[in-house]
Amino acid sequence: MVRLMTAKVRLYVDDPLGAGQPVALAREQAHYLFSVMRLPVGAPVALFNGRDGEWLAEVAEAGKRGGTLTCVEQTRPQGTPPDLWLLFAPIKKARTDFIVEKAVELGVRRIVPVQTAFTNSERIRQDRLQAHAVEAAEQCGATFVPEVAELQKLDRLMAEWADRRLLFCDEASAGGGTDYVALLAGDPAPWAVLIGPEGGFSDQERTRLHGMEQATAIALGPRILRADTAAVAALTLWQAHCGDWA
Template identity: 50%
Template sequence: MSRSHKSLPRLYVEAPLAAGLQVDLGREQTNYLLTVLRMAAGEALVVFNGRDGAWIARIADAHRKGARLAVEVQVQHQTPRSDLWFGFAPLKTGRLDYLVQKATEMGAGVIQPVITRYTQVSRLRPDKLLANVVEAAEQCEVLSVPALAPEIELAQLMAGWRHTQGLRRLIFCDEAAPRHSPVSILGDLEGLPIGILVGPEGGFSESERNLLIQQDFVVPISLGPRILRADTAAVAALAVVQAIIGDWR
């Protein structure tokens, strides 16, 4: 995107985007533009919907009940959604928000909560998770917003993996794995679709670990000699995968 556009606010919308279209905003997004950002009619921003690229739009009509945007010109073409699947055991509020935001920033294409024995949160709010995904996409110029898949039990995920994921390998961040670099292990997965699974605080139970390592599609890796908190482990795993076989190369 042009440097002159990088200073403009970014806003995710659901509506189709094309030159000449108008987009009506709800009360929440209107309040964000008019009250939080103190924008006014005629001012420009960047809008995107995860399908049609990024566009310059101007506030054509500004009132507190709902602003209207006029879409003008495309400034970025749409990028394809990442093929990287990211599964995580939900954490407590705050750290859960952080984890979902970082997964979005780090290039996950699908984000899915996985319920394990030691999962800390039993009830999730998909709307709140999606809000964190969107916020991260807005702040970090992510055009391909990750899909948020519904929560699933670990055993159910394993039983249906081949049917739903095909040849995808699942990288399992295993605290009990031998302490050596994952570079060579990940290098062997070059060109294959990849998933990453990060467990809860306290790790997977012994039976869950046994279930995982018995699957021929699961690839255990170590994240080094230190015990990492779950949200730190997620960022570390995403970084090492993106650097070795992902889109950082």
């Protein structure tokens, strides 16, 4: 098969993907492919659904309100990240979007916004954050999209916590001298990384976290990091020593 063109568009879809499989487009997707990107019939499109890897598909039918793609061949196998969750206290919109984008790139299974004692937000737009995760995966070439959960209260989460290991970043323990290898390496059980709000955890939360058998406190150097920086740094260190970068 001669294939001179490579896909300019990469799209997340819900449908199963497999050789010859037709994929019906939603109105919005058809608008993007045919009105914005002006793809003709026969044009290549990269597809992924979070389960079946990445597929090359071709435009079979192009309409203003819909259309169909046909899967041709798998171009990349499914790459599911390690069983890592990111729990974070939502902050300003742009920085919350940023945390979701970075979590998708660095590789997590699930993103859980948590309400802590010092969290300002009492609600989040879960659908908007989930759409942002999809867009981040489309752009960074990921084949997996983490689920973004609804906002949950940290104290309730802690009360119901099972045996998943929990890595939390404690501003109060800021400083050098951390042996990240000793803290992280060699324990590949399911993990979660927890990032507190800009104001830090409350004394009560901190005491409770330090008392949890599953929890490991980590310091991220002698300078104060913003919550979004701390999220990227902690996910990086976990991936480098416990995850699929190692």
